[in-house]
Amino acid sequence: xxxxxxxxxxxxxxxxxxxxxxxxxxxxxxxxxxxxxxxxxxxxxxxxxxxxxxxxxxxxxxxxxxxxxxxxxxxxxxxxxxxxxxxxxxxxxxxxxxxxxxxxxxxxxxxxxxxxxxxxxxxxxxxxxxxxxxxxxxxxxxxxxxxxxxxxxxxxxxxxxxxxxxxxxxxxxxxxxxxxxxxxxxxxxx
Amino acid sequence: xxxxxxxxxxxxxxxxxxxxxxxxxxxxxxxxxxxxxxxxxxxxxxxxxxxxxxxxxxxxxxxxxxxxxxxxxxxxxxxxxxxxxxxxxxxxxxxxxxxxxxxxxxxxxxxxxxxxxxxxxxxxxxxxxxxxxxxxxxxxxxxxxxxxxxxxxxxxxxxxxxxxxxxxxxxxxxxxxxxxxxxxxxxxxxxxxxxxxxxxxxxxxxxxxxxxxxxxxxxxxxxxxxxxxxxxxxxxxxxxxxxxxxxxxxxxxxxxxxxxxxxxxxxxxxxxxxxxxxxxxxxxxxxx
Numbered sequence: 001x002x003x004x005x006x007x008x009x010x011x012x013x014x015x016x017x018x019x020x021x022x023x024x025x026x027x028x029x030x031x032x033x034x035x036x037x038x039x040x041x042x043x044x045x046x047x048x049x050x051x052x053x054x055x056x057x058x059x060x061x062x063x064x065x066x067x068x069x070x071x072x073x074x075x076x077x078x079x080x081x082x083x084x085x086x087x088x089x090x091x092x093x094x095x096x097x098x099x100x101x102x103x104x105x106x107x108x109x110x111x112x113x114x115x116x117x118x119x120x121x122x123x124x125x126x127x128x129x130x131x132x133x134x135x136x137x138x139x140x141x142x143x144x145x146x147x148x149x150x151x152x153x154x155x156x157x158x159x160x161x162x163x164x165x166x167x168x169x170x171x172x173x174x175x176x177x178x179x180x181x182x183x184x185x186x187x188x189x190x
Numbered sequence: 191x192x193x194x195x196x197x198x199x200x201x202x203x204x205x206x207x208x209x210x211x212x213x214x215x216x217x218x219x220x221x222x223x224x225x226x227x228x229x230x231x232x233x234x235x236x237x238x239x240x241x242x243x244x245x246x247x248x249x250x251x252x253x254x255x256x257x258x259x260x261x262x263x264x265x266x267x268x269x270x271x272x273x274x275x276x277x278x279x280x281x282x283x284x285x286x287x288x289x290x291x292x293x294x295x296x297x298x299x300x301x302x303x304x305x306x307x308x309x310x311x312x313x314x315x316x317x318x319x320x321x322x323x324x325x326x327x328x329x330x331x332x333x334x335x336x337x338x339x340x341x342x343x344x345x346x347x348x349x350x351x352x353x354x355x356x357x358x359x360x361x362x363x364x365x366x367x368x369x370x371x372x373x374x375x376x377x378x379x380x381x382x383x384x385x386x387x388x389x390x391x392x393x394x395x396x397x398x399x400x401x402x403x404x405x406x407x408x409x410x411x412x413x414x415x416x417x418x419x420x421x422x423x424x425x426x427x428x429x430x431x432x433x434x435x436x437x438x439x440x441x442x443x444x445x446x447x448x449x450x451x452x453x454x455x456x457x458x459x460x461x462x463x464x465x466x467x468x469x470x471x472x473x474x475x476x477x478x
Contacts, residue, residue, distance in 0.1 A: 038277070143240035149242045
């Protein structure tokens with residue numbers, strides 16, 4: 001049994017104003033957070049600002065975190081993503097107007113998917129993304145990492161709005177299916 | 191779902207009248223028609239944070255009242271969140287951790303020592319004569335200095351090496367009766383953490399309103415440069431004060447209004463006369 005506190009336990013610690021819990025959470029996800037912020041903003045100083053503000057927002061909002069909204073990792077990286085996108089779009093951080101616990105929909109309670117998420121590593125996720133049709137992958141990357149809205153993607157690629165909406169939706173559905181298949185246990189040899 | 195493939199008002203528990211259901215929905219979402227079908231079409235964009243603000247507001251308004259679960263929103267958002275893990279690896283600077291911890295430390299409640307009761311300066315002091323009035327007025331500085339020293343030590347504003355020079359530093363503040371009186375009357379004091387090794391400053395908001403004060407130990411800047419304090423309220427940034435810093439210790443600077451005017455306060459270094467913050471940020475604090 002692992003003696004390391006879970007992410008949810010660290011958030012609970014932060015909610016109780018334990019700086020050590022914040023330090024531990026940063027140790028776990030500071031690198032991933034900065035990488036995400038930098039890939040979206042393409043500027044180290046801005047990425048630092050995003051990460052600093054996001055961890056501070058997580059510190060202040062930890063007491064309001066609800067596990068039914070999703071895993072703590074998702075909650076934290078979701079804050080990073082929102083703030084980085086806001087920076088790219090020139091908006092003040094949306095987190096100041098939208099309570100942090102309302103930024104993500106309630107988790108789907110899909111036990112299979114919960115297990116899938118825990119076992120996937122970055123290489124597996126990358127491999128799954130590469131299997132998508134090129135136009136779906138491109139649209140998803142422009143949205144998630146480029147910070148573009150779907151009308152902006154449609155304009156950039158010169159395709160109708162409906163086409164982009166479909167690509168984003170179908171691409172994510174396909175990605176979810178692919179990741180679930182990749183995580184399925186190998187059938188026993190007879 | 192209606193015969194034309196568009197979602198009907200029934201899906202969301204509105205009256206059987208589809209038209210009135212759509213009108214209700216349209217009114218709630220500020221002019222954007224958001225049906226259940228539209229929500230499903232936008233699920234991918236929503237999950238990837240790729241909706242324009244007005245559509246996001248409309249969608250959130252819809253799912254806030256719609257009894258349908260809209261499972262696709264949840265599932266696609268869960269899928270999208272995994273993309274955060276495949277960013278190209280970039281190492282953050284080592285100092286970032288400490289900045290985050292410093293900000294959180296500053297956010298913790300800091301006990302403020304009870305200010306010493308101050309006496310009003312006597313109006314009857316006679317020059318060169320040790321009258322009761324003169325002795326009375328001399329007593330002002332000792333409690334004032336003690337109050338400020340207690341405040342400084344209690345908040346750890348100045349380092350151990352500087353505490354020995356505390357009396358010299360507080361002399362520089364002896365003319366700021368307003369701030370000292372405000373402290374005695376129960377002002378709100380907020381620490382303004384500095385970046386890196388910079389000393390934090392204080393914001394003092396007198397009880398009952400009125401302009402706030404910034405107490406900062408800011409070194410003198412080269413010619414042509416000034417410190418500027420800003421009140422930040424969402425996208426709006428207003429200049430709250432401009433000051434040059436001092437070689438003789440901490441200063442008290444009056445800000446342009448109460449702290450309730452701001453959601454955050456920051457201090458930057460700017461060219462003299464600058465009306466927008468463009469320079470490096472040396473102090474900052476989110477207030478709400």
